Amino acid sequence: MMDRAKALDAADPLAAFRESFILPEGVIYLDGNSLGALPKATTAAMTRVVEKEWGEGLIRSWNDADWFAMGTRVGAKIAPLIGAKPHEVIACDTVSVNLFKLISAALAMRPGRKVILSEPGNFPTDIYMIEGLERQGLATQRLAPRDQIMDALDDDVALLMLTHAHYKTGELFDMAAMTKAAHDAGALVLWDLSHSTGALPVDLNGVHADFATGCGYKYLNGGPGAPAFAYVADRHHADFAQPLTGWFGHARPFAFSDEYEAAPGIEQLQCGTAPILGLTALEVGVDLIAEIGVDRLYSKSRALSEFFLECIVERGLDLDLVSPSESTARGSQLSFRHDNAYALCQALIARGVIGDFRDPDILRLGFAPAYLRFEDMAEAAKHLAEVIQTEEWQRDEFSQRAAVT
Ligand SMILES: *Cc1c(COP(=O)(O)O)cnc(C)c1O
Numbered sequence: 001m002m003d004r005a006k007a008l009d010a011a012d013p014l015a016a017f018r019e020s021f022i023l024p025e026g027v028i029y030l031d032g033n034s035l036g037a038l039p040k041a042t043t044a045a046m047t048r049v050v051e052k053e054w055g056e057g058l059i060r061s062w063n064d065a066d067w068f069a070m071g072t073r074v075g076a077k078i079a080p081l082i083g084a085k086p087h088e089v090i091a092c093d094t095v096s097v098n099l100f101k102l103i104s105a106a107l108a109m110r111p112g113r114k115v116i117l118s119e120p121g122n123f124p125t126d127i128y129m130i131e132g133l134e135r136q137g138l139a140t141q142r143l144a145p146r147d148q149i150m151d152a153l154d155d156d157v158a159l160l161m162l163t164h165a166h167y168k169t170g171e172l173f174d175m176a177a178m179t180k181a182a183h184d185a186g187a188l189v190l191w192d193l194s195h196s197t198g199a200l201p202v203d204l205n206g207v208h209a210d211f212a213t214g215c216g217y218k219y220l221n222g223g224p225g226a227p228a229f230a231y232v233a234d235r236h237h238a239d240f241a242q243p244l245t246g247w248f249g250h251a252r253p254f255a256f257s258d259e260y261e262a263a264p265g266i267e268q269l270q271c272g273t274a275p276i277l278g279l280t281a282l283e284v285g286v287d288l289i290a291e292i293g294v295d296r297l298y299s300k301s302r303a304l305s306e307f308f309l310e311c312i313v314e315r316g317l318d319l320d321l322v323s324p325s326e327s328t329a330r331g332s333q334l335s336f337r338h339d340n341a342y343a344l345c346q347a348l349i350a351r352g353v354i355g356d357f358r359d360p361d362i363l364r365l366g367f368a369p370a371y372l373r374f375e376d377m378a379e380a381a382k383h384l385a386e387v388i389q390t391e392e393w394q395r396d397e398f399s400q401r402a403a404v405t
Helices: 002-010 015-020 040-056 058-064 067-082 095-109 124-135 146-152 175-184 234-239 276-292 294-314 341-350 374-389
Strands: 089-091 115-118 140-143 157-163 188-192 211-214 229-232 333-337 356-358 362-366
Touching: 002 294, 002 374, 015 040, 015 276, 040 058, 040 276, 058 067, 067 089, 067 229, 067 276, 095 115, 095 124, 095 157, 095 188, 095 211, 095 229, 115 124, 124 140, 124 157, 146 157, 146 175, 157 175, 175 188, 229 234, 276 294, 294 333, 294 374, 341 356, 341 362, 341 374
Parallel strands: 115 140, 115 157, 157 188, 188 211
Antiparallel strands: 089 229, 211 229, 333 362, 356 362
């Protein structure tokens, strides 16, 4: 398989982009879906902003370096990656906080309806944010398994809130069909694009999505705790009102008025002062992903995971794949169920193959297409086979649980 891997790498139009990232020697990084790798350009950009714009420009940089518009500038660069218009996206806050703002705004736009519909097993923060609104008496949570969501859409539902690519299994929703069904039931739709943005094509405008949010530190390579982004379709800008009415969402923050007046556009999504350092790193990652292009990333991502599956079959492994077997039905990852998934994952990490474990029994391997090689697939499959076939995972040290898994 290694010969074939090398031939595939030689023919890979994205091969050169690996050089745009720092990847430690001896590591095969299959966790770019949890924390993307560091682009080489990030360090220089951060140094410039810290030393010049902050160190020398000081407060003047809010104007001179255009810090003030940074959230909208980075948002506008994310927009084409998700099929949105530049003025519909802003980089701000975390996905969790954006969910709160968008769910609250959706509730206010559907008076008389309180149900937020999602699926059980959605990413925890998505469900927790509904719960928080429920505690305040503002929302009612309804969770329906994915094959029953259509039936659960009735005229109590204010908002259908789903994650496009499931974090554990990678399973995709048909965004067009789900959005249409929700609209037919009079509900609005909010998509969590955390596991899609920068890896799969998304067409928010094409499916008429109302709202979306997604993560900056996964496939966008914005760094740990990078700002997230939020999307509001421009047809809603006039009647959209989010509840975190901080001064950065004001129409004129520097009028220092006692009355809150929401900014007319996507800027309203901001709450407090924009995190300029975080946005600086995020912008580098977004520029790089935009340069490579989502369509090319998506075809490579599918090719990588298909090749990995071939490699494990070749090694005689018969693993329980919980991701869809059809590459077009899943995100850029493969997840396997194994009774000892935690120890298996630790044993792989000890060999430099970094994937992750998702409770209770999932080994999740992410295939960030911007920097992985087919060679890495063959190599990772070899390690996985050895760890299982020699039962190396049974060693005591591999069953000690750390705080972050
Ligand atoms: C990673 C992820 C998040 C992260 O939320 P933060 O508040 O930015 O930490 C949210 N939703 C999904 C589906 C994710 O995968």
